[in-house]
Amino acid sequence: RTNPSGLPLPPGPRGLPLIGNVFDIDPVRPWLTYNVWAERYGDIVYSSILGQQFIVISSVKIARALFEQRSSIYSDRMNSTLYKLFGANFITGFLGYTDEWRLHQKLFHSTLHPKATEKYEDMYMEGARELVVGLLDGFMGATGELEGHLTMFSAALIMTITYGYKVTSRDDPIVNRVQRLADIFLTEMSSERAMLFTVFPSLLHLPSWFPGMAFKGKIATTRKLAAEVKDVPFKFVKEQMAAGTHTRSMVSDLLQSYEDAIDGELEHAIKDTAATVYLAGAETTSATVLTFILAMILYPEVQERARAEIDAVVGKDALPGFEHRSSLPYIEAILRETMRWYPAVPLGMPHATSTSDSYGGYYIPKGAVVMLNVWGMSRPSLDPDAAHFDPDRHLLSNGQLSTDVNSAPVFGLGRRACPGRFFAEGSMWAAIVTMLSTLRFSPEVDANGKYAEVKSEFKPGAAIRPEPFKCCITSISTERERDIRASRQSF
Numbered sequence: 001r002t003n004p005s006g007l008p009l010p011p012g013p014r015g016l017p018l019i020g021n022v023f024d025i026d027p028v029r030p031w032l033t034y035n036v037w038a039e040r041y042g043d044i045v046y047s048s049i050l051g052q053q054f055i056v057i058s059s060v061k062i063a064r065a066l067f068e069q070r071s072s073i074y075s076d077r078m079n080s081t082l083y084k085l086f087g088a089n090f091i092t093g094f095l096g097y098t099d100e101w102r103l104h105q106k107l108f109h110s111t112l113h114p115k116a117t118e119k120y121e122d123m124y125m126e127g128a129r130e131l132v133v134g135l136l137d138g139f140m141g142a143t144g145e146l147e148g149h150l151t152m153f154s155a156a157l158i159m160t161i162t163y164g165y166k167v168t169s170r171d172d173p174i175v176n177r178v179q180r181l182a183d184i185f186l187t188e189m190s191s192e193r194a195m196l197f198t199v200f201p202s203l204l205h206l207p208s209w210f211p212g213m214a215f216k217g218k219i220a221t222t223r224k225l226a227a228e229v230k231d232v233p234f235k236f237v238k239e240q241m242a243a244g245t246h247t248r249s250m251v252s253d254l255l256q257s258y259e260d261a262i263d264g265e266l267e268h269a270i271k272d273t274a275a276t277v278y279l280a281g282a283e284t285t286s287a288t289v290l291t292f293i294l295a296m297i298l299y300p301e302v303q304e305r306a307r308a309e310i311d312a313v314v315g316k317d318a319l320p321g322f323e324h325r326s327s328l329p330y331i332e333a334i335l336r337e338t339m340r341w342y343p344a345v346p347l348g349m350p351h352a353t354s355t356s357d358s359y360g361g362y363y364i365p366k367g368a369v370v371m372l373n374v375w376g377m378s379r380p381s382l383d384p385d386a387a388h389f390d391p392d393r394h395l396l397s398n399g400q401l402s403t404d405v406n407s408a409p410v411f412g413l414g415r416r417a418c419p420g421r422f423f424a425e426g427s428m429w430a431a432i433v434t435m436l437s438t439l440r441f442s443p444e445v446d447a448n449g450k451y452a453e454v455k456s457e458f459k460p461g462a463a464i465r466p467e468p469f470k471c472c473i474t475s476i477s478t479e480r481e482r483d484i485r486a487s488r489q490s491f
């Protein structure tokens with residue numbers, strides 16, 4: 001669609017010529033700026049940065065109308081030369097709305113749809129129990145130490161499910177390599193830089209000694225690293241399969257189910273989707289579980305109520321498992337509330353329009369970047385209660401879970417919605433329920449016997465996560481602890 005009736009662009013802040021609104025936006029926490037804009041201009045706001053037009057949506061209703069009902073227009077991504085240059089253009093989330101993306105989508109769907117992910121439930125539980133034992137044996141209350149345990153939890157689980165590869169130490173070479181790549185992508189391919197080179201690709205010809213271009217010096221090694229991240233674990237699976245020693249995984253399932261149809265293109269796509277899993281899933285999962293622990297320390301009454309639900313449904317000394325999930329609505333509500341309270345990806349991943357459109361009397365240009373202000377939908381600035389962690393907001397008066405279609409889309413919406421959602425929810429549920437059944441989280445006690453203050457402060461990154469905090473972790477059930485240690489032998 002073009003703009004034949006001369007419709008206006010959506011309202012928004014007036015920017016400076018050429019650079020647009022670049023200086024208006026909080027560079028570290030842009031979602032805070034978008035909340036202010038939503039209050040001032042409404043739920044659909046237009047802006048521009050360095051010539052790139054973008055639209056920010058702060059209402060679930062509008063987001064659904066565009067991303068779901070008009071998904072053929074709103075499912076593209078910003079096509080930055082920078083991604084290609086760094087060898088990051090294999091990542092599913094960066095692909096345009098192309099046949100290559102459709103193939104990735106099909107592969108993800110066949111292994112990660114809700115029914116298919118049930119086959120990973122034992123692995124989620126195994127990971128959760130390893131995490132609990134790690135916290136009981138190795139956690140000394142030091143700042144930052146908690147992050148290490150959670151990073152290990154999500155990395156090990158992702159490697160097991162994706163490649164059937166067992167990670168046993170924090171120095172694992174395969175995990176180190178992919179984590180290094182994730183760190184480089186995060187620092188060198190910021191959205192602002194990606195946008196700049198999308199609008200002015202010729203700037204990329206400037207030499208690396210030119211101010212602001214030093215990142216070019218890292219391109220060759222990053223591309224090599226990206227190739228290794230895709231090839232090394234994939235080769236591991238193929239070798240294990242050839243020797244008949246492989247354990248079931250996403251990659252082995254895909255290789256087996258497409259056995260007769262495998263050609264170069266398909267093999268390439270399997271490698272790329274598998275490597276995407278760590279880059280998309282590791283930080284988001286560990287950050288969300290860390291947020292959960294912070295909430296439990298700040299809201300001890302929620303922790304106690306959760307424990308009472310587990311004891312009543314599962315039995316005082318028995319261990320919870322997936323067979324209990326549907327009978328534990330309060331635990332499910334805690335998981336939902338954790339993702340609402342501090343959504344790990346507060347602006348989702350930007351979509352882009354593949355043709356022009358109009359909505360609500362406004363013109364939406366082709367090629368505009370369209371962002372979901374998930375933060376604003378989760379925490380409307382006009383709701384004084386929004387900062388409060390309250391799982392009850394997800395429950396009906398009869399104690400059952402609500403099916404609120406207006407809840408913030410923390411996994412995105414439409415055809416580009418997160419394909420790892422069920423994997424993420426299953427693994428986080430296993431971690432949360434296992435920890436609540438065996439551990440108590442509390443603030444650290446200082447030399448005078450007083451609880452140290454814990455603040456809810458968060459830092460941005462690939463996923464936003466709490467600033468390091470100190471805490472105490474104690475075992476609350478010797479029976480469950482014993483059974484967890486014993487069950488690890490059988491995995």
Ligand code: HEM
Nearest residue numbers: 092093280281284285348349411412413416417418420424
């Ligand atoms: C708490 C955990 C997670 C959160 C909060 C999360 C959130 C998101 C969000 C907001 C998007 C953008 C959706 C959109 O564009 O509308 C996304 C995309 C994506 N996520 Fe997740 N995610 C999580 C875990 C995972 C896991 C475990 C995987 C592993 C398979 C994964 C794989 C992906 C992929 C491949 C995309 C890109 C989809 C596409 O562009 O078509 N995510 N995720």
